[in-house]
Amino acid sequence: MDGYDRPERTVTRVWMVGCGTMGGAMLRQWIASGVLAPGNVDVVNRADRLLPAGVRQARDVPSGALPDLVILAMKPQQLDEVAGRFAERLRGVPALVSILAGVEEHALAARFQAGAIVRAMPNLPVGIGKGVVALDSSSADPALRKAITTVMAALGLVEWVDPAQFDAVTALAGCGPAFLYRFIDALAAAGVAQGLPEDQANRLALATVEGSALLAAAADVPPGTLADRVASPDGSTRKGLDVLDQGQALVALLRATVAASAARNAEMAAEARR
Numbered sequence: 001m002d003g004y005d006r007p008e009r010t011v012t013r014v015w016m017v018g019c020g021t022m023g024g025a026m027l028r029q030w031i032a033s034g035v036l037a038p039g040n041v042d043v044v045n046r047a048d049r050l051l052p053a054g055v056r057q058a059r060d061v062p063s064g065a066l067p068d069l070v071i072l073a074m075k076p077q078q079l080d081e082v083a084g085r086f087a088e089r090l091r092g093v094p095a096l097v098s099i100l101a102g103v104e105e106h107a108l109a110a111r112f113q114a115g116a117i118v119r120a121m122p123n124l125p126v127g128i129g130k131g132v133v134a135l136d137s138s139s140a141d142p143a144l145r146k147a148i149t150t151v152m153a154a155l156g157l158v159e160w161v162d163p164a165q166f167d168a169v170t171a172l173a174g175c176g177p178a179f180l181y182r183f184i185d186a187l188a189a190a191g192v193a194q195g196l197p198e199d200q201a202n203r204l205a206l207a208t209v210e211g212s213a214l215l216a217a218a219a220d221v222p223p224g225t226l227a228d229r230v231a232s233p234d235g236s237t238r239k240g241l242d243v244l245d246q247g248q249a250l251v252a253l254l255r256a257t258v259a260a261s262a263a264r265n266a267e268m269a270a271e272a273r274r
């Protein structure tokens with residue numbers, strides 16, 4: 001029997017261990033999109049946080065039957081503490097999803113006994129359904145992969161990736177929003193340096209990035225072609241692009257940026273190995 005003959009799997013009841021900035025963004029969008037019903041979600045946090053109405057939260061996992069899915073969304077540094085407290089109780093859960101940066105599937109499998117373990121790497125715009133979620137699992141069968149894909153699709157673009165590339169994907173897409181926020185601030189600051197009022201420069205930079213990203217997403221040509229469309233020969237955009245392109249300045253800066261993040265992910269993977 002191949003995977004496609006197996007019955008459909010659905011994700012209805014979910015427990016989240018840790019639900020802060022990222023777990024909260026995912027949960028808000030799952031509930032807003034109707035993928036999860038608030039009454040079917042239990043959250044374990046160190047202290048109560050503002051969560052969507054109807055979601056239960058406590059300091060411990062619930063008693064009673066295990067859910068369809070457990071999501072680990074605390075910090076990677078809290079992995080051993082959480083495993084020590086909850087691994088026994090979570091034993092046999094059908095699926096465990098971890099969003100912990102750098103922590104590999106076998107590091108999770110060494111601590112938790114689940115039907116399948118899936119690594120997920122979301123990014124912050126998942127909170128508005130415009131994020132990216134990278135996924136990997138060697139233990140999930142096709143039916144579970146399909147069910148997880150469906151749940152994650154409410155958050156944005158879903159891509160299954162090679163485990164060897166997970167650190168790179170984390171650096172590009174997981175960390176990427178922070179790099180873009182720096183770019184927006186830097187673009188605004190450059191406008192201020194040219195004499196614009198700060199609040200106006202902030203508005204202009206943000207709207208320029210928003211509109212440009214939406215246009216690029218809808219275009220049938222790559223971003224480089226769009227850049228050339230903005231730049232008339234010998235015009236002012238070309239003069240600015242010449243600065244970014246000289247010695248591949250921007251490319252080199254971003255290569256170093258993403259490489260530094262990927263290297264830190266690899267370090268965290270090593271710390272979690274046993």
Ligand SMILES: NC(=O)C1=CN([C@@H]2O[C@H](COP(=O)(O)OP(=O)(O)OC[C@H]3O[C@@H](n4cnc5c(N)ncnc54)[C@H](O)[C@@H]3O)[C@@H](O)[C@H]2O)C=CC1
Binds near residue numbers: 018047175
């Ligand atoms: N913030 C981001 O943009 C992204 C974060 N991640 C990953 O998401 C995870 C969480 O990151 P954030 O949401 O930024 O952190 P956060 O600090 O905002 O949230 C962590 C949550 O875990 C809870 N927690 C801590 N120790 C706990 C324990 N022993 N038992 C139960 N709950 C516990 C805290 O109460 C808190 O609500 C990390 O593993 C990170 O690598 C992944 C992609 C992007």
Ligand SMILES: O=C(O)[C@@H]1CCC=N1
Binds near residue numbers: 101170174175
């Ligand atoms: O830097 C962090 O801790 C997380 C991992 C990926 C994005 N943010």
